[in-house]
Amino acid sequence: MDSSEKNVFVIFGVTGDLTYRKLIPALYSLYARQLIPENLEIIGTGRKKISQSDLNARMREGIDLFSEGIKPEENIVDKFLSRLTYFSSDMSSPADYRLLKELVEKTDDKPAEKLNCIFYLAVPPGMYTVISERLYESGLGREDNGYRRFVYEKPFGYDLWSCRELNQKLHSLFNESQIYRIDHYLGKETVQNILVTRFSNGMFEPLWNRNYIHHIEITSAESIGVENRGSYYETAGALRDMVQNHLLQIAGLAAMEPPSSLNPDAVRNEVLKVFQSLHPIKEEEVASNVIRGQYTASVVRGQCLPSYRQEPGVDPNSRTETYVAIKFFIDNWRWGGVPFYMRTGKRLPVKVTEIVVHFKPTPHFLFHVDDMNKAVNQMIIRIQPDEGILLKFGIKKPGGGYSVENVNMDFHYSSLGNTRVPTAYERLLGDVFNGDSTLYARDDIVETAWKFIEPVQTAWATNLDIKIFGYPAGTWGPENADKLIEGEGLTWRYPCRNLADDGLYCEL
Ligand code: BG6
Numbered sequence: 001m002d003s004s005e006k007n008v009f010v011i012f013g014v015t016g017d018l019t020y021r022k023l024i025p026a027l028y029s030l031y032a033r034q035l036i037p038e039n040l041e042i043i044g045t046g047r048k049k050i051s052q053s054d055l056n057a058r059m060r061e062g063i064d065l066f067s068e069g070i071k072p073e074e075n076i077v078d079k080f081l082s083r084l085t086y087f088s089s090d091m092s093s094p095a096d097y098r099l100l101k102e103l104v105e106k107t108d109d110k111p112a113e114k115l116n117c118i119f120y121l122a123v124p125p126g127m128y129t130v131i132s133e134r135l136y137e138s139g140l141g142r143e144d145n146g147y148r149r150f151v152y153e154k155p156f157g158y159d160l161w162s163c164r165e166l167n168q169k170l171h172s173l174f175n176e177s178q179i180y181r182i183d184h185y186l187g188k189e190t191v192q193n194i195l196v197t198r199f200s201n202g203m204f205e206p207l208w209n210r211n212y213i214h215h216i217e218i219t220s221a222e223s224i225g226v227e228n229r230g231s232y233y234e235t236a237g238a239l240r241d242m243v244q245n246h247l248l249q250i251a252g253l254a255a256m257e258p259p260s261s262l263n264p265d266a267v268r269n270e271v272l273k274v275f276q277s278l279h280p281i282k283e284e285e286v287a288s289n290v291i292r293g294q295y296t297a298s299v300v301r302g303q304c305l306p307s308y309r310q311e312p313g314v315d316p317n318s319r320t321e322t323y324v325a326i327k328f329f330i331d332n333w334r335w336g337g338v339p340f341y342m343r344t345g346k347r348l349p350v351k352v353t354e355i356v357v358h359f360k361p362t363p364h365f366l367f368h369v370d371d372m373n374k375a376v377n378q379m380i381i382r383i384q385p386d387e388g389i390l391l392k393f394g395i396k397k398p399g400g401g402y403s404v405e406n407v408n409m410d411f412h413y414s415s416l417g418n419t420r421v422p423t424a425y426e427r428l429l430g431d432v433f434n435g436d437s438t439l440y441a442r443d444d445i446v447e448t449a450w451k452f453i454e455p456v457q458t459a460w461a462t463n464l465d466i467k468i469f470g471y472p473a474g475t476w477g478p479e480n481a482d483k484l485i486e487g488e489g490l491t492w493r494y495p496c497r498n499l500a501d502d503g504l505y506c507e508l
Helices: 019-031 052-066 072-081 094-105 123-136 160-173 187-201 227-254 264-276 283-289 424-434 443-462 477-486
Strands: 005-012 041-046 084-088 116-122 146-152 179-183 213-221 291-296 299-302 304-305 324-326 340-345 353-358 378-384 386-398 403-412 469-472
Touching: 005 019, 005 094, 019 052, 019 424, 052 072, 052 084, 084 094, 094 116, 094 123, 116 123, 123 146, 123 160, 160 443, 179 443, 187 227, 187 378, 213 227, 227 264, 227 324, 227 340, 227 353, 227 443, 264 443, 283 291, 283 324, 283 443, 291 443, 291 477, 324 477, 378 477, 403 424
Parallel strands: 005 041, 005 116, 041 084, 116 146, 146 179, 213 340, 291 469
Antiparallel strands: 213 353, 291 324, 299 304, 324 340, 353 378, 378 386, 386 403
């Protein structure tokens, strides 16, 4: 690399949990593998008065605890942390941005010929506008001698209106190509693999449409509650926290047309088309097509779990949903008439994210089978944990006659031996350095996703008759969610930790 090139990564909110658990371990891993510039300088800023040595100690702990799949080496960690500078600032004060600019531009001898900067906003969304404005006003955002890129954490907006307003504000300051909206699910290896599995195999794509697929389920379950994030979650709820972004992005990749190339816009255009084709849910349909729930206190494996309303930072009368299940359709030639079901929730029995593709039965079933619903093929794309792909298909049950037994064929990432799967943040941060925005949400995509859920937000806010069902912590959510699934005898898959297992009572 050119020694007259300076590379700076500025983290707003450096003392927060996200920096500690995700950003610094990811940056360390990229640094240790020499995937980011060796001369990278990291400037961490925040309001707290914290000494450089205390910050370094905390970041070292973060690296030790959260570097997934790598063993941090002390001498590399030392070298990496020597690149970190703490800058205590009031993020709304113009004077502090002038000081930040001096720090960013500072060099030991002559000024750098090229200055590349990434600004990561790991702060509450309410701060996005003021920080972006100050960056612009101070000249820190100007791209005249190197790139300036701005990374925004989710949630990006609170609803369609606020998302539009934020997009407009950012576009008045920067170009869309400088704006990186993070959806960390897109950084997951297994989420990107949806694209590869679909479009690198000639055998799946011809079946991937309404002629052969009966319905698609997307589940993202978590066993944890809201933990110490109660006050944030009260303003979010499962719909904003998971559905508007992570789940819809997964649906976009599962449903999109093949892009013409892997160019960032070619891929994102196809996701956008899916979102534009989402059949709008009318406000009066919300009660029947969208089920919301909130976990109640329960005892799980001998442990007493509080209700959502008893969690710290939560209103004791809260009506915030910790569970959502939605049925929806995509109005296009590929998917017309195929129901999609999505569900997500906190305090469900197990942490798991997966897509289940249910194929249609054969036109005429010749054989004996105990349960016709089990005589259909399923393909399960497991995002996490026990990452992999499972195909369920029928074989002849050994013995007389022609009874059918359903069996599994599966691939597990763990079978790849020593191949380490990078964390989502490693992948996404590496992409910002490379200027690759394919896995970042574009302005129009985020807005279209908000537009889709807007009637749900409105109906819930205005129609108090729409129930919020209680469900005991540790169960699969409100029973009413089962009624969403169309078709006699059909239910959600009840996944377990292991990809191959399922059932309501499986080993978790
Ligand atoms: C975050 C949500 O975006 O995703 C959290 O704000 C949620 O509430 C988390 O727990 C889930 O991410 P993952 O990668 O653990 O599935």
